[in-house]
Amino acid sequence: MRIRESIRISWRAITGHKLRSTLTTIGIVIGIGSIIAFMVLGGAFEEDVLGGFDTEDQTLVLVQTQGEVDGGFGFQTFSDPIYTQNDVEAIERIDGVEFVDPDGTIPASQVRRGSETTVSFTVRIAKPASFSKNVSGSFVAGEAFADEGEAVIDTELAESLGGNVSVGEEIRVTFTDGTRRSFTVSGIYAAENQAPGTGTSVYVPADPYYNVTVDTHRGTEAIAYSSLTVWVDSIEDLSAVQSAADEYFHSGESDAEHLVDDDKQIAVQTFDALLAQVGEIFDQVTIFIAGIAGIALLVGAIGIANIMIVSVTERTREIGIMKAVGARQRDIVQLFLVEALILGIIGAIGGVMLGIGTGYLLVGYAGFPMIYPIDWIVIAVFVGIGVGIVSGLYPAWRAARVDPIEALRRE
């Protein structure tokens, strides 16, 4: 029997039971649709967080403390102050390193600008040169601080403080230790893309405000930072600096490796590597959620199988007629498989459309950039077709075994 004929006859059977076929297909549509929607949403979120970084042009190596997340995916970074001034100087001696910008926060409770105040902000230390080295950020007004008593605020903080902050204005920061200081705003900085939790900040020079100290294994007391941003002269030096710094922090010479907790590691990564690591976690989470959505697909598959079995029972007489006029077992199998296949394909196409549509709406609502997960769409279509075939196999086999004598005798 020609495949075209099977398609024609099967299509007739499908359209002959429109409601039933529709309900069957809905199972697949929802299954595949939810997988695609999650993939769109996950991909868009990842794109939103990571996509704006010009990873290729960032000439920096990050030294951070990382550890496992309890019972979850991936890793988290810790801000324990373990990188001492001694370590900073050691890294700065590596060939190709332009300078090291130690990162740390100064605990603060409130920032005030005139009558506007906010409590949700962070005071970070920075080196003036870091602002110009960062290719994904720029000053919207002013410039980096040059002296003690000056500070850079980012656009988010400027917004929190009523907006329209101009260079030269005063802000007052209340630190957790009770001291209050006034800063003159030297510049307002916009980072095109920021990792979650780094926005809404005041940037001040480390000296004289940052004074977190630790006791080193050498018996001395030293200022220590949460992480280090190592700026490199040129992109060519990046990997050499990365491996040299990595070696230093695992050589036994650094203070940090003696201070780091046993369950945490010192990670020395290029920006690219860090983003890849984060991206991997996003993928894992997305796949995990889509896997749960896959249960819906399984239910859809069972639905198809169930409907097909009912359909075989209902059409026993028709199967008998077809056998009487010369249909072989394989013709009958073909007919029912094609029917299941058509349901699977329709379900897959509908699911992809539903998934992209839902994803588009959710992504638009969340303000993420829209992405089209082509690879997952292709996978989903094949899964739909596979689900159709697998769930059609048993009913088709049952149909092929119908005894035409019995079938024709039925009323």
Added chain:
Amino acid sequence: MARTDRGGERTGTGVVAARNVSRTFFLGEPVHALRDVTLTLEEGSFTAVMGPSGSGKSTLMNLLGCLDTPDQGTIEIDGRSVGDLSGAERARLRGREIGFVFQTFNLMPRLTAAENVSLPMVFNDVVDADRRERARTLLERVGLGDRLDHAPNELSGGQRQRVAIARALANEPTLILADEPTGNLDSETGREIMDLFDELHAEGRTILMVTHERHIAERADRIVTLVDGQLERIEDVSDVVPSGPTVLDDRDAPTEPDGGEGA
């Protein structure tokens, strides 16, 4: 079409034959549906099979129609022994060599008249254009040239049976097997259907018809009577005195499907 290769030399041995055929069903105890039946159908012959319910008529039809295989003996169609064939080959043979006409019509409900007639050709891999042309010709032949695209439920009983007859002719079969073809029809429509069978007979087609009704059976060349799975007698119709339209066995109302044996 497919039948042009058939030579006349087989006329002597019969184009379809059952030789010493037995068929036993096991339903708690063995039921001998057929016992050592030998029947030869000459090319162009019209044979009626009569007998009470449970006499083996349907079993004989199923065997000759390649829906079933005998426990003993052989079924030969156009010189080929059916017993040696695989299931798929038997299905093929059935599609090409046998045209079924049933009491309950057995049309595919979702296919149009023309598509129903085409169905045996679909399974025989006849190309689409030829199929459509032939379906049209056959439906015109049975007087339904204006009903090609009607669904079975848009046709009367007599029209449905005509579609079924057209379908039976689709692959130019060696044998037309008709099981109570007038059983579900009123007597007037039944007569029209029998006229159609007469015409097919006159065209030289080989027909075997199972019936309860003597007056229907008497339109055949000869009447084979089965009793308890055995051949009771074979009468040439020209030898017997025509009788009125009486029912042979009042236990079998003609509207009831013949489902005694094997059920």
